[in-house]
Amino acid sequence: MKEQGTFRVKKGMAQMQKGGVIMDVTTVEQAQIAEKAGAVAVMALERVPADIRAAGGVARMADPVMIKKIMDTVTIPVMAKVRIGHFTEAQILEEIGVDYIDESEVLTPADEQYHINKHEFKVPFVCGARDLGEALRRISEGAAMIRTKGEPGTGNVVEAVRHMRKVMDQIRQVVGKAEDELVVMAKELGVSLEWLQEVKKAGRLPVVNFAAGGIASPADAALMMQLGSDGIFVGSGIFKAANPQKVAEAIVKATMNYDDPKVLAEVSRGLGEAMPGLEMSTLTQADRMQERGA
Amino acid sequence: MKIGVLSIQGAVSEHLSHIARCDVEAVPVKTKETLCEVSGLVIPGGESTTIGKLIEISGLAAPIRERAHSGTLALFGTCAGLVLLAQEVLDGTKNQPKLELMNTRVKRNAFGRQRESFETKLEVKGFTSPLVGVFIRAPIIVEAGEDVEELARLPEGIVAARQGNLLAVSFHPELTDDRRMHQLFVEMCKVI
Numbered sequence: 337m338k339e340q341g342t343f344r345v346k347k348g349m350a351q352m353q354k355g356g357v358i359m360d361v362t363t364v365e366q367a368q369i370a371e372k373a374g375a376v377a378v379m380a381l382e383r384v385p386a387d388i389r390a391a392g393g394v395a396r397m398a399d400p401v402m403i404k405k406i407m408d409t410v411t412i413p414v415m416a417k418v419r420i421g422h423f424t425e426a427q428i429l430e431e432i433g434v435d436y437i438d439e440s441e442v443l444t445p446a447d448e449q450y451h452i453n454k455h456e457f458k459v460p461f462v463c464g465a466r467d468l469g470e471a472l473r474r475i476s477e478g479a480a481m482i483r484t485k486g487e488p489g490t491g492n493v494v495e496a497v498r499h500m501r502k503v504m505d506q507i508r509q510v511v512g513k514a515e516d517e518l519v520v521m522a523k524e525l526g527v528s529l530e531w532l533q534e535v536k537k538a539g540r541l542p543v544v545n546f547a548a549g550g551i552a553s554p555a556d557a558a559l560m561m562q563l564g565s566d567g568i569f570v571g572s573g574i575f576k577a578a579n580p581q582k583v584a585e586a587i588v589k590a591t592m593n594y595d596d597p598k599v600l601a602e603v604s605r606g607l608g609e610a611m612p613g614l615e616m617s618t619l620t621q622a623d624r625m626q627e628r629g630a
Numbered sequence: 631m632k633i634g635v636l637s638i639q640g641a642v643s644e645h646l647s648h649i650a651r652c653d654v655e656a657v658p659v660k661t662k663e664t665l666c667e668v669s670g671l672v673i674p675g676g677e678s679t680t681i682g683k684l685i686e687i688s689g690l691a692a693p694i695r696e697r698a699h700s701g702t703l704a705l706f707g708t709c710a711g712l713v714l715l716a717q718e719v720l721d722g723t724k725n726q727p728k729l730e731l732m733n734t735r736v737k738r739n740a741f742g743r744q745r746e747s748f749e750t751k752l753e754v755k756g757f758t759s760p761l762v763g764v765f766i767r768a769p770i771i772v773e774a775g776e777d778v779e780e781l782a783r784l785p786e787g788i789v790a791a792r793q794g795n796l797l798a799v800s801f802h803p804e805l806t807d808d809r810r811m812h813q814l815f816v817e818m819c820k821v822i
Contacts, residue, residue, distance in 0.1 A: 338748040345747045348766050348805045352675045355639040376677040435744035458745050
């Protein structure tokens with residue numbers, strides 16, 4: 337008998353993406369460029385985060401027609417985003433058959449209190465997290481993959497670095513703690529003791545953990561990998577650059593050879609103008625997408 | 631004896647830990663130099679287009695083909711690895727990169743998209759009890775030459791096969807605690 341949508345199958349799908357780059361695309365042509373450059377998956381959306389930021393207003397799930405067109409064009413997996421807590425958008429994406437759903441703070445949240453109960457879906461979910469508590473809460477809701485939130489659409493890696501370092505630091509703390517201390521830590525983080533015990537046993541998150549939010553260059557990708565990411569999401573960084581094809585290929589190579597400065601030096605050469613970035617201090621509290629859905 | 635795991639992209643650490651638990655030294659292989667040291671190489675699950683492209687760029691594809699042909703390297707392809715080993719790939723991307731070593735014709739994503747991915751009990755030739763196969767956007771072998779030995783099958787096609795020093799499975803033995811497929815590969819490497 338075939339058992340579909342088990343947690344092992346959902347989590348396993350993310351494991352197959354490790355060491356790879358997932359790229360945001362808004363058109364069929366961009367999806368083809370991404371696949372050709374060696375992306376392990378594409379994220380189909382109507383606007384890249386930098387444009388969502390610029391446009392303002394309510395950002396929603398992309399048009400299924402556009403997602404479907406991209407699914408028909410590439411053979412690599414296709415992901416798409418839904419608003420935090422918007423389980424109906426997720427039902428629609430599952431129906432059209434996307435391979436992975438990102439319950440994303442990049443879109444305008446639909447629910448300020450609850451995330452989607454992701455156990456109810458056969459399609460796996462990825463969610464953003466800024467620390468271990470957020471990551472384990474999303475996993476207990478059924479997320480099969482975690483990524484840093486970073487600060488999307490800024491081309492500034494500083495927040496992704498902060499979130500990855502924080503999670504890694506907290507994992508090291510968990511590994512070093514005695515059982516009775518874990519009970520207190522579970523309470524502080526708002527997570528169950530069982531999940532913390534699993535983190536302690538494995539010395540890592542129980543699911544794959546990618547970096548996302550502000551990665552704009554091969555060096556950014558390699559930095560995140562050296563800090564312990566399992567792989568990379570690139571949003572605006574590729575198609576807001578002067579030479580998307582070249583930047584996409586360079587980020588793929590940098591992610592694979594993240595610990596080899598020789599390769600990194602080679603792929604970083606002559607990429608042309610990178611996406612214009614945003615300094616964090618220019619963002620108001622309302623501009624900070626990472627605060628959405630903790 | 632050392633057994634390598636192609637360390638480009640995908641479920642690398644999972645395979646390394648399974649191989650190590652079979653009491654063999656497991657090494658990640660990213661360069662031609664490390665490839666020289668191993669008797670066997672696992673090509674893990676991941677994205678076949680990505681891995682295929684990067685083994686050509688990194689110069690690993692040629693020595694893998696050479697050593698496999700001369701019988702000095704055993705290969706074990708899981709999921710994407712099964713695709714890369716195949717002689718022919720149906721409905722892949724244009725210029726789907728591959729190693730073209732196994733006398734098989736393969737269909738990618740043969741069971742559907744991620745939503746249709748599944749696990750199931752599987753009878754494998756030579757094993758005394760079934761194993762749990764985890765199939766993730768899995769390919770199948772739709773046709774195999776006479777020199778290919780079928781090891782397991784589902785209604786849709788062949789999901790495990792062996793041809794001399796080559797072993798290929800559609801599913802992910804690295805995602806369960808059952809190490810019998812890896813043990814079988816280790817035995818193949820010992821006689822290389």
